[in-house]
Amino acid sequence: MSTTFSIEPQTGLTGALLNVQAPESRPVIELDHIHKTYNMGDVEVHALRGVSLTINEGEFVAIMGASGSGKSTTMNILGCLDRPTKGTYILDGEDVSSLSKDERADIRLRKIGFVFQGFNLLSRTSALENIELPMLYMGIDANERHRRAMEALGAVGLAGREQNHPNQLSGGQQQRVAVARSLVNKPALILADEPTGNLDSRTSIEVMEIFQRLNRELGITLVLVTHETDIAEYAQRVIVFKDGKIKSDNQVERQRSAAEELKHLPVVDEDDEDE
Ligand SMILES: Nc1ncnc2c1ncn2[C@@H]1O[C@H](COP(=O)(O)OP(=O)(O)O)[C@@H](O)[C@H]1O
Ligand SMILES: [Mg+2]
Numbered sequence: 001m002s003t004t005f006s007i008e009p010q011t012g013l014t015g016a017l018l019n020v021q022a023p024e025s026r027p028v029i030e031l032d033h034i035h036k037t038y039n040m041g042d043v044e045v046h047a048l049r050g051v052s053l054t055i056n057e058g059e060f061v062a063i064m065g066a067s068g069s070g071k072s073t074t075m076n077i078l079g080c081l082d083r084p085t086k087g088t089y090i091l092d093g094e095d096v097s098s099l100s101k102d103e104r105a106d107i108r109l110r111k112i113g114f115v116f117q118g119f120n121l122l123s124r125t126s127a128l129e130n131i132e133l134p135m136l137y138m139g140i141d142a143n144e145r146h147r148r149a150m151e152a153l154g155a156v157g158l159a160g161r162e163q164n165h166p167n168q169l170s171g172g173q174q175q176r177v178a179v180a181r182s183l184v185n186k187p188a189l190i191l192a193d194e195p196t197g198n199l200d201s202r203t204s205i206e207v208m209e210i211f212q213r214l215n216r217e218l219g220i221t222l223v224l225v226t227h228e229t230d231i232a233e234y235a236q237r238v239i240v241f242k243d244g245k246i247k248s249d250n251q252v253e254r255q256r257s258a259a260e261e262l263k264h265l266p267v268v269d270e271d272d273e274d275e
Contacts, residue, residue, distance in 0.1 A: 025056045025057065025058075026056060026057045027054050027055065027057070027090070028055055028056065028057050028059075028091070028092055028188050028189050029054065029078060029089075029090075029091060029189065029221075029223070030053075030088070030089070031051055031052055031053040031054075031077075031078075031087065031088075031089055032052050032087055032088040032090075033050050033052055033086070033087040033088070034048055034050070034051040034052070034074075034077060034084045034086070034087035034088075034089065035048055035049060035050060035051075035084060035085050035087055036048040036070075036073050036077065036082070036084055036085050036244075037085045046244055047070050047073040047244055048070050048074065048077075048084070048244045048245075049243070049244040050087075050245060051070070051074065051087075051244070051245065051246055052246075053239070053246065053249075055221065056221075057188075057219065057221055058215070058220075058221060059222075059236060060211070060212070060215040060221075060222045060224075060237070061222065061223045061224070061235055061236070061237045061238075061239060062223075062225075062231070062232035062235035062237070062238045062239070063075070063223065063224070063226075063238075063240075063241065064227065064229070064232055064238060064239070064240045064241070065240050065241030065242055065247070066242065067227075069242050069244065070243075070244040070245075071193075071225045071241055074241065075191055075193050075223070075225055077089060078091075078189075078191055078223060079108065079112055079114060079191050080096055080099070080104040080107050080108050080112065081108070083097065083098060083099070083104075084097060091107065091111060091112075091188070091189070092111055092188040092189070094107070109134060109137055109138060110138070110185065111187055111188045111189060112187050112188070112189050112190070112191060113134075113182030113185065113189070113190040113191070114182055114190075114191055114192075114193075115178050115179055115182050115190065115191070115193075115195045116178065116192075116193055116194075116195070117193060117194040117195065117197040117198055119166070119171075119174040119175055119178045119198075120178065121166045121174055121177055121178060121181075122166075123167060124165065125165065125166075126162060126163050126164065126165055127153065127158065127161050127162055127163070127164050127165075127166075127169065127177045127180075128146075128149050128150070128153065128162035128163065130166070130177055130178075130181055131149040131153060131177060131180045131181045132145045132146070132149045132184075133181065134181060135148060135149070135184050135185060149162075149184060150162065152180035152183050152184050153177075153180050155180065155183070155210075156176035156177070156179050156210055158173060158176055158177065158180070161173065161177075171199050171200075171203060172203035172206055172207065175195060175196075175198075175199060175207050176206075176207065176210060178195075179195075179207070179210055179211070179214075183214070183220075187220075188221065189221045189222075189223065190211075190214070190220055190221070190222050190223075191223050191224075192211070192222065192223070192224040192225070193224075193225045194225055194226060194227070195207060195211075195224060195226075196208070196228070196231055197226075202265055204231060205258045205261055205265070206258070208231065208258040209258035209259050209262055211224070211234070211258075212234060212257070212258050212259065213259070222235075232252075233252055233254075233255065233256045234255065234257075234258055235252060236251060236252055236255055237249070237250065237251050237252060238250055238252055
């Protein structure tokens, strides 16, 4: 049975945007003995050396590990941007281990939302149009695109900013546009690679608050790479990579609440913020 989640009125997000199912501990990600080897001329780089991992629907997972430990390689495979050299990847029930480039592009569009450290917004394009873009590729009609994009913009607290171009928005606001964009195709999974890497600490907490809300209230499955321990503590589970393998995989004992922490931080008017 499906349950439509409702969300606090001030966010402007209704369950209709995503119409998500209640999480039932169904795996969204199943990695089985994944290897990735890069051939660099005569040298082979073993970026991943047998990674097995299950992430269920509704989980919020942080991936940590030293530079070179295999985090980005893992994210590229999870995001169907790259294929494993060996091993199986089942995404949302579908074996995507050996799909062609075009098939992977199609899966990405339908199943995965991406949030990047550098926001990756189109600079000459309004916030609204940036958010509409994935739906344009999906062939969703203009009215529906507009409706969903407005709803997503409200969900990230940016109602009224639809016509602003990225250079008219602060870093935190740009990242919120990127989060809205990642949502609109109703993905099975959102992947975020260092999403707070370019943000100051308060803005980072604001972005984490949005992720926590999407996760808790809409049941969205989230996987986030961070090198900051305090950011990882907003997730429910932390996986640490070392030398291309999983070194540890633990539930967070006391998950931080970004919403609670924001209540105790002084309010900043973001419109006055420097870029
Ligand atoms: N495209 C590539 N070509 C060759 N080697 C790569 C490539 N991408 C990553 N590597 C190597 O694979 C290993 C893991 O890298 P990466 O997944 O980027 O680690 P992290 O994101 O944890 O810093 C490193 O030794 C890195 O140099
Ligand atoms: Mg990396």
